Amino acid sequence: MEPKFFAAPMQGLTEAVWRRLHRSTSWRADAYCAPFMRIEHGAPRRKELRDLAADSEALPQVIFRDVEEFTMLLDAVEAAGHTAVDLNLGCPFPPQVKKGRGAGALLNAAMLAGVADVMASRPDMTFSVKMRPGVADAGDWRPLLPVINRMSLAHVAIHPRLIADPYDGPLLLDEFALMAAEIDHPVIYNGSIAAPADIDRLLQLVPGLHGVMIGRGLLARPTLIGEWRAGSEMIEVERGRALRRLNAEIFNELSQSLCGETQILQKMKPYWLYAPEEIIGRKCLKAIKKSTTIKAYEAALKL
Ligand SMILES: Cc1cc2nc3c(=O)[nH]c(=O)nc-3n(C[C@H](O)[C@H](O)[C@H](O)COP(=O)(O)O)c2cc1C
Structure with a gap:
């Protein structure tokens, strides 16, 4: 089966204007993730709420350090008329990681267990996760596996790099394959997909992959998904x-x-x-x- 294509969230770039315009082309992705929404001065940021209000089809994303922040963001997303939420467990930006948000949350299985309880109490919402294998150790995800498998998730998107290599550097493809085998949810690959051949190589490596998420590749080559679907590259x-x-x-x-x-x-x-x-x-x-x-x-x- 053809993989599902996701446009990756990118702060300042894949905002409502870009998402709406790219979605209106024949090379569109199947889903568009909005950049993360966060708590600032005790409340969800207005800028991100406006972005979600301007695009009812977006997949909203939240970044949080505890159950309280998560619940506040979840309520705000719901109030903005959305029924799906993506959990950011991968942001490598040091100020967020130090406060236990993004990739920092990977080291807090107890907090994520509390988040899983909140999710279970909200059957009206659909959830997904975007994560890295770990912070400094490629095996950080292992202690989280029971809690992630307990969550009801539409998918888990994985960017297979540690935070020392935010978005470049070696891809931990073996670790990605291990995670894909152990996670009981549809798995999406994300990272350095720049050409149709990269998608083919990935699908050979992980047959049956649920989806592919592309960020910079779509900004450099907005036609990329359309070219892959058509089976021929544009000049x-x-x-x-x-x-x-x-x-x-x-x-x-x-x-x-x-x-x-x-x-x-x-x-x-x-x-x-x-x-x-x-x-x-x-x-x-x-x-x-x-x-x-x-x-x-x-x-x-x-x-
Ligand atoms: C400028 C910039 C902003 C980003 N903002 C977010 C974000 O808001 N949420 C998120 O989960 N990832 C964010 N990312 C990570 C991307 O979603 C993606 O994981 C990363 O770019 C690797 O995928 P790519 O190689 O296809 O670009 C950002 C990356 C960049 C470079």
Whole structure:
């Protein structure tokens, strides 16, 4: 069976505007995960609530350090009209990990057991998990296995790296295969999928894999899922055109919702960070990065 494709959550990037625009293309993913929502000053952040309100089809994600934070976020997600929640057990960002959130929660089986009890009391909601194998040890997940298997989960997405290698560096594929064999839920692979051939290699390695989650790969190559489904790669010129068109649509939407050139450019520039130099051009990307006015940004796109 064909794997289910998920767009990975990425703070500041895969927000409602990007998700809606990418979802409207023929290369769309099956599901789109929103960047994590967190508690700030004792309450769920408004910015993330607005993002969820703007996209009823998103899969909301929460990051938490205890049962209280988890419950507060769960209530907020439900109040925003969503019925599914993804638990972030993988964020490697030190300030979050130190406070026991994200990957930090992997070391707190007792807290996660409490979270599992809350989940069991909310049959109206669907849950999923996004995790790493561990913090500093690839076997950190093992003590968590009973609690994860006890949870009722739609899927478990795994990014097989430790936090010392946040998103680059060696992939722990053997550990991923061990986890996939031991976890009693549908398993999704996430990490460094950049081309259709990467998806084929992965499906050979783990036959029967439920799904593939892609982050940077979709920002660099928005057509990636469509190309894999079609069984043929687009030529570079077409891929470049597709990326430029998507980013132009994002720019148009941001220009309508934000005021001030600085604000628009600050929000827009990260979308070009993952663009392939060999396709978009080194000069063009350098000039986009340097641009401080809309005029300079638009001139850069013509290089
Ligand atoms: C800028 C940035 C922001 C991210 N934000 C989130 C997030 O909010 N929640 C989350 O679970 N993962 C987050 N991630 C991790 C991605 O979802 C994904 O696991 C990671 O990029 C590896 O997948 P990829 O190689 O397909 O990009 C973020 C990664 C980056 C680079």
